[in-house]
Amino acid sequence: MNGLRNLLFKFLFYGGSVPIVLTTPISALIGWRALVAHTHFWTRWHGWTTRNILHIDQRIEGARFGDMAFGGAPVLYAAKHQSMYETLELGRMLRNPAIVMKQELADIPVWGWSARRYGVIVVDREASAGALRRMLREARVALAANRSILIFPEGTRVSPGEQPPLRAGFAGLYQMLKIPVVPVAIDSGKVWPKHGPKIPGTVTFRFGEPIPPGLPRDEAERRVHAAINALDVPQG
Secondary structure: OHHHHHHHHHHHHHHHHHHHHHOHHHHHHHOHHHHHHHHHHHHHHHHHHHHHOOOEEEEEEOOOOHHHHHOOOOOEEEEOOOOHHHHHHHHHHOOOOEEEEEHHHHOOOOHHHHHHHHOOEEEOOOOOHHHHHHHHHHHHHHHHOOOOEEEOOOOOOOOOOOOOOOOHHHHHHHHHHOOOEEEEEEOHHHOOOOOOOOOOEEEEEEEOOOEOOOOOHHHHHHHHHHHHOOOOOOOO
């Protein structure tokens, strides 16, 4: 039965995603609000298929919108990354944040162009000085538009139990932007593994206590690392 659910999900979600993604440039040309609405339609399609076909639900713990504690001012969301699930769900959940995205994804034809129009922040894996300066410029553009920023500070998708150190991009944004950090622990890997079929269950999004700006780098990284891994349980 679970195998059939996975096959049906692939057929419906990915089949439906093709026309949605291919038509994003049309919305992008109309304007940013149209592109956001188009993106939300895609993420709602993702949510519907995961709930009703894969039987994957979600639970939210903590202050869902951390920036509300700061009078609506933007914050830096730092989230755990274990599957594709959260990359789509957080975009809608956090009110259109500017997402820090790998260069390879931004270079995908059609979709990458639309993503740049949406206002993603492109990061180079090499983390060169020039790449970090560009990332900072794009982040400041997002803040000027009153948008929060979402980063997956470990730099890549990991399996449950893996807790790599934070990449340099997080420290650069934290030190230069001087805005609070809201860590987000996520345990999606238990139902959406890197390899093998997805299984029914509940994904928890735990929003931690905001971390103030201005802390020493080591302390900020330690607190964020601990908070985003608060739900992490190695697979048996």
